[in-house]
Amino acid sequence: MSSHEHGLPPKSSISRWFLTTNHKDVGILYIVTALFFLVFGGVLALLFRIELWEPGAQVLSELSYNQSVSAHGLLMVFWFISPFAFGFANYVVPLQMGAEDLAFPRLNALSYWLYLFSGLLFGVSFFQGSTFAGGWTMYAPLNVPAYIPDGALGATTAVLALVMFVASVTVSSVNFLTTMYRMRAEGLRMRDLPIFSVSILLTVWMMLFAFAALLAALMILSADHIIGTKYFVYQITQSGAVTRTVGNEAASLLWAHLFWFFGHPEVYIVFFPALGVMAETFQTFAGRRLVGRKWFILSMVLVALQSFMVWMHHMFLTNINLTIKTVFMATTIGISLPFDLMMFSLIYTLIKGKVRFKTPFLFTLGSVILFIVGGITGVFLGAVVLDYQFRGTYWVVAHFHYVMVGGATALFGGLYYWYPKMTGKMYDEFLGKVNFAMYFVGFNLLYFPMFVAWETPRRVFEYEAGLTVWHQIATIGGLLLGASFLVMFYNLFVSLWRGADAGDTPWEYATSxxxxxxxxxxxxxxxxxxxxxxxxxxxxxxxxxxxxxxxxxxxxxxxxxxxxxxxxxxxxxxxxxxxxxxxxxxxxHADHASIWPFAVGLGAFLTMLGLSGVQQGTIVGTEYAALLGVGGVVTFGSLVAMTREPFHAPEAALAERFPYADVEKLKLGMWVFLASDVVLFGAFIGSHAFIRVAHGWREWHNLIPAEHVTMPGLINTYLLLTSSFLVVLAMVAAKKGSRRGTVLSLVGTLALGIGFLVNKALEWQHLFHVHSEAFPQGWDLSTNVASSTFYLTTGLHGAHVAVGLVICAYMTIRAWNGAYQGDPDAIEYFGLYWHFVDIVWLFLFPLFYIL
Amino acid sequence: MFYVNKLRDICYRNDFYLSLLLTKDMAGSWLGAHIDGVLLHAGDVRAPADVFGDIYQVFLILGTLVGVVVIAYTLYNSYKYRAQDGAAPESVDRPSLGELPTSGGGGRKLFLSFSISAIIVLSLIGWTYTTLLYVENEPAQHEDRMDVDVVGHRFSWEFVYPNGHSATGTLRVPKNELVQLHLTSNDVFHNFGVPELRVKADAIPGQTTTAWFVGKETGEYAAHCYELCGSGHSYMDATVVVMERDAYREWYNTTSGGNETEAVKP
Structure with a gap:
């Protein structure tokens, strides 16, 4: 092992794991943490499997049952499968592509800490009365405080935990994309990436856009909880001389659209890394190159693109019309076909092979078999007439567990496959095979009876007595599946000491x-x-x-x-x-260690926990206010400290950078981030339009007071446009080496930005306190859907402006001290962000002030 | 609408050929329901339960068949090509460490099997699409259908009859009548389903959805909520009672402001 640890303490020291930014360390942290959440979600599953031993509520109360079901889904989908896969991605992708680390090592550590702390935050939600109990799909309006018992604190925390998780995913996506496009070994074209890396690349692209849509949904939902907007509230009571209740017809469907626009790509986000592991291990253990590799990759690309056009098949029983149903039926069936090709490709790779049934291969072979069953039962769901009846039943439960847990099966194969690489030790092969046998039998005992007992409605503990025997088999299978993990953990843990030395490669025919x-x-x-x-x-x-x-x-x-x-x-x-x-x-080299990613994660955790104590605009206790204050200071302080810390991220002198050879890595990272931000704003704007159409495009005006005029918006448009121009001037001045010009232009930008926010504050203050006949109590966030969409969408934009101003202020100080002269890159990247914020306003202004 | 009808016509024709490939008597019964044209009485209508039963059966048989063949073939290959000790030296080109990834051969085979699977899937879906059109469009052909509003409440089902009579927990319908449900919710997202009658639809606050069924046998059918709606979700059941037509009329006349004509003609 290398003695060059770049200032990091040794792996045996606890402090190393808090300081590390190395991709391999972060990968291991991800894997271990994901396995912890697997146990967490798994224990919840065993709880309700035991509850389902016979019909009726015996072990858990009604609400506890709903909580276990919901938390199990959320934990497994968000905090287990993807992070588990990204543990491997972190560890293996830089190695496969020939990079020393990811493009932004500290951001990578930050992703991890945000992930861990978001999971812990979710855990805390159990202790705030009750956690979220509305199912992992979180359908509206059951997800708003009106329908959540015990003050909704725990549910709010769960939603905020998801927001934090999405932040982690977004940072990670930007990081991986920048890395994979700019840091490949010389001669390694994109198409030459090993198949696991290809699967991760496509996964990350999907994550970038899908999670941005989820972020929009979650931000809106948290706003409904915390500041009292009314997006997902069905009945909005407006008090006044005459109290009236207005229905928000869009509430349920808006959530369903936003959620499934994320939710369907998410299925492939979860499954693609598994596909990558399958292909990788099939090649190694068959000693054959992947049959039709090109077509395999093309199939994945097609799926990744089309995954954004199938979401409404989750809504076949809503009132969408026949034409849309037809289109989505066609795209859904279309997206299943590339998977046929991929499965055949895997199967044919075995031919003329020298197949060795080692534990990793057993798991991935098992995974292929499970996926075949999952795929075939999925075609049933693609037939709309059948789907109508399967909706909300155990058929769906069984099908997606065959697909998703089937995918996880391949990832467990990946764990055995890369374990010798990560630890230098071999696991015990016999115990590995025992593990697989218990796992595979347990899996099928657990999920197959669900197809037989498919008439059972999802998420209930009451079912027909005739189905009891199938549920009992499933519960036994669940216990066996759970027990198989004890064998796995024992094997992997003990082998750390007792395992034989693995050597560079224990697997013959491995290529990457x-x-x-x-x-x-x-x-x-x-x-x-x-x-x-x-x-x-x-x-x-x-x-x-x-x-x-x-x-x-x-x-x-x-x-x-x-x-x-x-x-x-x-x-x-x-x-x-x-x-x-x-x-x-x-x-x-500066130090490779940094404590600040951890500190930012901790700060975010405290802030989010504090925020959960704010319900409908009022804070429920001083302890929450304190958490909010401390958390804010820690987060902001750590971010500043992280910026000021000298840190060297390695970049190879020679690398394959097509097609971004001329785009510096920070710039590429900024572009990628802005791409996800486009989707975020797109989802907000789309939500506004959706609600307005549902309400009636013209009738919408009745929800808005006459005092809401165009002028403040128009002034702000001019302010922003001018400030964008000044950023360009600052860049030009920096290029010329004029410190004075740089500082003046930046100060101008700052002043105009502050002017924008002040003007907005005045406008809002005025609207909050209007006293008209229609709006005797003013027009605030909670008044109606029009006020909610107005304040939240322009507020999100305002927050972007505020963040920009903080960065601008920081840069102004640095420019004053003589930075950027002759090296205006940083100003250019800030400019990209600032122009983007400007362009967004050009959409918001007509939408909220003119139309 | 023109295009939808056009498409429907085309699909009917295709369906004929497709059906020949599948099961002859099913095709017969299906086409019979259509080509015979005017139907006098909903007892002859191919109810969603029949549609579901047929399709489900075909899918189950074909799905099992495909699954068994593909899985068996996978296992066969992995066993046949297992590594054997002391095997004769072979001429196969094995991958080596550090090489750039390339394809193994066998592309033709890959495309052949892919095409077969695509044909199976597309034919199946094409066939079921015609039944989707049928299920979606059939109620409009029946002027004499019975329309009932269904409203989801946490945690009960309310049924509102054409005469304004409202009942919670029990829906009574006459035998052999096409019943069209119009569903909505008063609070959160629910889903109303009667498994035996194969009728199901979301009940969404602020929206109306529809679904239909024909009760061909008298008796009681259990209805459940299929979308998680809170602590009482597991208990959110109702009963659909299919009655002899005379008995139904008698009962309906006892409800407020109802008479027979209003019951069947909305």
Whole structure:
């Protein structure tokens, strides 16, 4: 193992795990944490499986039952499967693509801490009366406080935990995309990425957009809880001289659309990494290359694109019309076909293979079989007439468990597959096989009877007595499935000490780069700069890299040529070269450790917990106010500290960067983030339009007071446009090296931005306190759906402006101290954000002031 | 609407051929319900329960068949090509560490099997699509249907008859009558379903959905809520009572302001 830990304490020290930003450490943290949430969600499942031993509520109360069912779904879908897969992604993808780390290591650690703390926050929600009990699909209006007993604190916390989780996912998506497009080894084109990395790439693209839609839904839902907007409230009571109740016809359907627009891609987000593991292990354990690899990848791309066009098949029994049903039936069936191709491709890969039934392969082979069953039963659901009857029954439950837990099965295979790489030790093969046998039998005993007993409605504990025997078999299967994990944990834990040394690669025929380095890999991953220029992996010495950079195309990879025994570079010359390389790097390297990602996560946790104590605009206790205050200070302070901390993220001198060779990594990261922000605002604007159409486009005006005039909006449009212009001036001045010009332009931007917010505050203050006949109590967030959408959408934009101003203020101070001169990149990236915020306003202004 | 009808006509024609491939008598009974044209009495109507039963059966048989074949083939291959000790040296080109990923051969086979699976799936779905059109459009063909409003409350079902009579927990309908339900909710998202009659629809606050059925046998049928709606969700049941037509009329006349004509003609 490398002695170069870049200032990090050793792995045996607890403090290392709080400080680390290394992708391999973060990967392990993800895996261990995800397994913890698997146990959490699994125990809840066992609780209600025991409850279902016979009809009626014996063990759990009605509400406890609903809580267990809901929390089980949320924990497994959000806090277990995807993070588990992203543990592998973190560990393996940089190795497979030849990168030393992710593009933004500290953001990667931040993603992890936000993930962990969001899960802990969800755990806390159980102790605030009760946690969310409305099912993992969180249908409206059951998800608003009016229908939640005990003050809704726990439910609010659960929603905020999800918001925090989505923040983690978004940061992670930006990070992975930037990394994968800009940091591949020389000669490794996008299409040459190993299949697991390809699956992660596509997963991340889907995550970027799907989770932005979920973020919109969750932000709106938290606003309904915390500040009292009325998006998902069905009956809105407006008090006044005459108290009247107005129905919000859009409430339920709006949630369903937003949720499923996220929810269906989510199925593939969960499943794609599993597909990647299946393909990877099938190749290795069959000793064959993936049949039709190109078509396999193309199928995945098609699915990833089409996943955003199938969501309404979850709504076939709502009042959508026949034409839409037809379209969505067609897209749904269309999206199932590429999976047929992928399954056949996997099966044909076995032919002429040398199949070795090691534990990882047993799990992935099992996974393929389970997925075939899940896929076939899914076609049943694609037939709309059948779907009508399966809706809300155990058919759906059985089907998606075959698909999702079937996918998780492949991930468990991945755990066994990469365990030797991560730990340097082999697990016990016999116990692994015992684990698989118990798992596979338990799985089928648990879920197959659900197809037989499919007439049972979902999420009930009352069912027909005739079905009891099937539910009892399922419960026994559940216990067996649970027990199989005890074997897994025992095996993996004990093997850390007793396992045989795994060597670089314990698997014959493995091809990808992670197997070409030691187990576990050294801090810097590779014994030289990885390159595929000669058609296979070699590691370039420092001098070879230097020669390459001088443009000496014929430079040999001295010592780095693949050796005959499997293409791994191990020459002594290379080793020496690498050592020197590392030593020189160490001088330049700032510390690889940072406590600030952890601190930001902790701060966010405290803030969110404090926020849960705010219900409908009033804070329920001083302890919550204190949490909110402390949390805010910790979060903001840590963010500033993180910005000021010197930190070096490695970037290879030679790398494949197509198509973003000319886009610096921060800039690419900013673009990717803005892409997700487009979806966020799109969902907010879409929600507004949806509610307005449902209410009546013209009648909408009756919900808005005459005092809501165009002028404040118009003034703000001018303010923002001018400020955008000033940012450009600041950039030009910085390029020219004019400190004065830079500072003045930035101060101007700041002033105009503040003007925008002040103007908005005055406008809102006025509207809050109107006294007209129609609105005797003023026009505030809770008055009606029109006020809710107005304040929340423009408020989200205002928050973007405020964040921009904080950054702008920070940059102004730095510019005053002489930064950016001749190096205006940072101002340019801020400008991108600022122009984007500006453009959003150009949509909001007509929508909320003119139409 | 023109295009939908056009599509429907085309599908009917395709359905004929498709049905020949599947089961002959099913096709007969299905086409019979349509081509015979005017139906005098809803007892002959192919009710959603019949539609579901037929399709479900075909899917179950084909699904099991495909599943067994594919899984068996997978297991067969993995066993046949298992690694064996002391096997003769082979001429197969195995992947090596550090190579750039490429495809294994076998693309043709891949496309052949993919095409077969696509044909099976598309035919099945094409066939069921015609039945979807039937299920969606049939109530409009029946002027003499009975319309009932169903309102979901936490945690009970309210049924409002054409004469304004409202009852909670029990829906009474005459035998062999096409019953069209108009569902909504008073509070949260519910879903009304009667498994034996194969009728189900969401009950959404602020929205109206429809679903229909024909009770061909007298008796009591259990209805449940199929969307989680709160602590009482598990108990949110109702009973649908299918009565002899005379008995139903008699009962209906006792309800407020009702008479026979209003009962059957909305």
């Amino acid at each position: 780069a992670e197997w070409a380095v030691s187990s576990p890999p050294p801090m810097d991953n590779f014994p030289g700069l990885p390159s595929y220029r000669d058609g296979s992996l070699s590691f370039l010495s420092e001098s070879a890299v230097a020669a390459r950079l001088r443009g000496d195309g014929t430079a040999s990879t001295d010592g780095g040529d693949p050796t005959a025994d499997g293409g791994v570079a191990t020459g002594t010359a290379l080793d020496t070269a690498t050592e020197t390389h590392l030593e020189t790097e160490d001088v330049e």
